[in-house]
Amino acid sequence: MITAERKPLSEIKEMIAPYRKILIVGCGSCVAECASGGEKEVGILASLLRMDARKEERDIEVKEITLDRQCVYEFIDQLTDLIDKYDAVLSLGCGAGVQAVAEVFSQAIVVPALNTTFIGETKEAGLWVENCRACGDCKLGYFAAVCPVTRCSKGLFNGPCGGSKDGKCEVDPDTSCAWQLIVERLDKRGQLDLLEKVYPPADWSRQQGKGPRKIKREDQTI
Amino acid sequence: MKAESRLKRVLQKGHFAVTAECGPPKGADPKVIRKKGKILKGFVDGVNVTDNQTGVVRLSSLASCVLLKKDGLDPVLQMVTRDRNRIALQSDILGASVLGIRNILCLTGDHQSFGNQPQAKGVFDIDSVQLVQLVRQMRDKGLILGGEKLTEPPDLFIGAVANPFADPFDYRVIRLGKKVAAGAEFIQTQCIYNLGRFKEWMGKVREHGIDKKVYILGGITPLKSARMAEYMRENVAGMDVPEEIISRMKSVPAGEQRREGLKIAVETIEELKEIEGVHGVHIMAIEWEDAVPQITEEAGLIPRPDV
Amino acid sequence: MDQKSAGLKVTFFFCQQIDEHQDVNRRALEKEFGSEIRFFPLPCSGRIEPQHLMRALESGADKVYVITCPEGACRYREGNMRARKRLTFAQGLIEEIGLERERLELINLPAGTITTIDKLARELLAREALVGPSSLQAQALEGKKLGVA
Numbered sequence: 142m143i144t145a146e147r148k149p150l151s152e153i154k155e156m157i158a159p160y161r162k163i164l165i166v167g168c169g170s171c172v173a174e175c176a177s178g179g180e181k182e183v184g185i186l187a188s189l190l191r192m193d194a195r196k197e198e199r200d201i202e203v204k205e206i207t208l209d210r211q212c213v214y215e216f217i218d219q220l221t222d223l224i225d226k227y228d229a230v231l232s233l234g235c236g237a238g239v240q241a242v243a244e245v246f247s248q249a250i251v252v253p254a255l256n257t258t259f260i261g262e263t264k265e266a267g268l269w270v271e272n273c274r275a276c277g278d279c280k281l282g283y284f285a286a287v288c289p290v291t292r293c294s295k296g297l298f299n300g301p302c303g304g305s306k307d308g309k310c311e312v313d314p315d316t317s318c319a320w321q322l323i324v325e326r327l328d329k330r331g332q333l334d335l336l337e338k339v340y341p342p343a344d345w346s347r348q349q350g351k352g353p354r355k356i357k358r359e360d361q362t363i
Numbered sequence: 364m365k366a367e368s369r370l371k372r373v374l375q376k377g378h379f380a381v382t383a384e385c386g387p388p389k390g391a392d393p394k395v396i397r398k399k400g401k402i403l404k405g406f407v408d409g410v411n412v413t414d415n416q417t418g419v420v421r422l423s424s425l426a427s428c429v430l431l432k433k434d435g436l437d438p439v440l441q442m443v444t445r446d447r448n449r450i451a452l453q454s455d456i457l458g459a460s461v462l463g464i465r466n467i468l469c470l471t472g473d474h475q476s477f478g479n480q481p482q483a484k485g486v487f488d489i490d491s492v493q494l495v496q497l498v499r500q501m502r503d504k505g506l507i508l509g510g511e512k513l514t515e516p517p518d519l520f521i522g523a524v525a526n527p528f529a530d531p532f533d534y535r536v537i538r539l540g541k542k543v544a545a546g547a548e549f550i551q552t553q554c555i556y557n558l559g560r561f562k563e564w565m566g567k568v569r570e571h572g573i574d575k576k577v578y579i580l581g582g583i584t585p586l587k588s589a590r591m592a593e594y595m596r597e598n599v600a601g602m603d604v605p606e607e608i609i610s611r612m613k614s615v616p617a618g619e620q621r622r623e624g625l626k627i628a629v630e631t632i633e634e635l636k637e638i639e640g641v642h643g644v645h646i647m648a649i650e651w652e653d654a655v656p657q658i659t660e661e662a663g664l665i666p667r668p669d670v
Numbered sequence: 671m672d673q674k675s676a677g678l679k680v681t682f683f684f685c686q687q688i689d690e691h692q693d694v695n696r697r698a699l700e701k702e703f704g705s706e707i708r709f710f711p712l713p714c715s716g717r718i719e720p721q722h723l724m725r726a727l728e729s730g731a732d733k734v735y736v737i738t739c740p741e742g743a744c745r746y747r748e749g750n751m752r753a754r755k756r757l758t759f760a761q762g763l764i765e766e767i768g769l770e771r772e773r774l775e776l777i778n779l780p781a782g783t784i785t786t787i788d789k790l791a792r793e794l795l796a797r798e799a800l801v802g803p804s805s806l807q808a809q810a811l812e813g814k815k816l817g818v819a
Contacts, residue, residue: 188724188725189767192767294474295445295474297471302471304473304529305601308530308531311600321531337541341493342508345488
């Protein structure tokens with residue numbers, strides 16, 4: 142999923158300061174999974190903003206709504222009747238959601254309550270770790286399903302580097318050395334020979350694109 | 364007269380080679396490098412210049428190598444893949460060759476978070492193995508990445524690094540083999556304090572026949588103090604400093620620890636000379652370059668051969 | 671100073687396992703204090719969520735208690751530990767808007783406590799009355815655990 146973390150309240154307050162009526166929009170997908178932008182988090186943020194306003198004797202009206210997904214028009218459409226009643230939308234979607242809403246309602250002021258961070262997995266309850274950098278050229282088949290782009294701090298394709306110690310990365314002792322994992326896994330299944338050849342330089346244009354990347358599927362169009 | 368690699372000639376002629384390392388200053392000052400060069404001249408075959416080591420901004424390796432070349436030394440350009448993409452790397456390789464530099468050491472580089480520019484974007488467009496392969500291809504086939512032809516190929520003796528002390532231990536030799544297969548012609552290892560482990564590694568190297576395909580120079584860093592030994596053990600990744608070395612340094616009063624560190628360095632070099640497959644020594648006496656003449660003399664490496 | 675005139679609005683979230691007759695036992699208090707106190711029984715204190723605590727404060731509570739079973743005695747094993755983590759998280763949230771952490775308080779009953787919800791509530795309210803609404807800090811200094819009734 143795409144993970145995100147809520148911005149500090151001070152930053153959120155600064156963004157919505159000019160507005161009195163706020164529509165807080167959550168998302169029931171990725172950000173709900175990582176406990177930052179789902180229905181619960183929308184409720185918490187709404188309470189905090191109302192209490193804060195009361196403390197500072199400010200007038201504020203906060204409406205809460207959570208969409209199943211904030212990056213898909215069919216769901217964003219549910220805001221159509223609400224949008225004009227509010228001065229600003231405080232989105233708890235990931236960056237994709239924030240922008241999708243802003244695209245659909247081009248006159249609306251949409252601000253992000255979250256810092257979108259990475260693509261990752263739920264490793265255990267309360268712990269999310271990055272495992273994909275969307276390079277557009279998945280090489281997991283060659284590296285025992287351990288992504289060297291994401292999980293090796295230096296993105297080596299012919300690792301490990303000289304800083305791998307006791308299975309940990311030199312950059313962070315809590316981070317496993319991805320190359321140690323790759324070597325161990327391949328060794329266990331007798332496939333170390335997969336690493337014999339020099340893996341060639343990557344085609345980074347597939348990750349960088351020429352500006353924002355896109356996918357077009359004619360068979361999927363209406 | 365066409366520029367040549369003295370280091371290559373020394374190794375090809377079968378002599379035990381000596382290289383040393385030189386750290387550039389944090390400023391636009393040519394005097395520091397030239398001074399270090401003068402100290403080392405005559406005591407070494409090649410001089411490495413580090414490339415923004417540890418991610419700390421310093422006078423560039425390329426510029427420093429040019430200064431050393433002018434003063435009659437044989438510089439080894441260290442090039443990391445952390446800071447430059449393939450366009451810049453290939454361009455600098457051509458530039459180095461044109462400026463008379465004949466040796467290159469290909470490395471990935473320390474992660475940028477260690478240095479004084481932790482907010483910098485770590486490039487890592489290619490890794491050190493791919494860089495070795497690239498330089499080799501540029502030199503021997505006159506081709507850049509993607510296959511386009513160069514008008515004039517660079518002339519460089521190609522080196523890479525090896526760390527016998529990092530993990531996973533067993534895989535290290537396979538990775539060394541990969542670097543050799545990619546085109547590495549000489550190897551400089553991480554500094555050796557644990558001779559036992561190094562010998563074990565060399566055993567594996569010989570087992571795989573790698574010593575016959577590449578020149579290996581064992582790394583030496585003389586210890587200045589017991590504290591330095593402890594610091595290296597705790598804080599430098601991929602470093603193996605055995606307890607005996609630390610106690611040996613501690614057993615000597617502070618004023619005599621430098622002397623002891625030099626003794627250990629010389630002893631280690633004497634051992635290296637006896638290990639089959641070790642073709643030389645690489646002395647990394649960073650900020651203690653004036654220890655190199657003493658070490659090489661006491662280790663019986665002076666005078667350097669006439670090649 | 672009697673409890674009523676302290677004028678504090680207090681909300682009690684509490685684990686039902688503490689008092690099997692909680693339903694009946696809290697009626698008297700609810701009658702006596704009216705809207706000043708509210709009780710929310712939970713099947714396990716671990717069911718408490720930060721947004722419940724937010725809403726309690728938002729609806730006017732000056733102080734919110736979460737009362738859990740003794741450590742190690744949670745019927746569902748980690749429920750009371752979870753309650754503590756969530757309460758701590760919620761304390762961080764209210765600090766962001768300048769409210770004192772002490773407005774939310776976890777009461778972890780000492781092992782072997784046998785009591786009723788009304789007794790418990792009265793003791794806590796008495797503590798509030800003595801100390802007064804403005805010295806939440808002082809209450810924190812007093813300590814988090816309640817003495818046996």
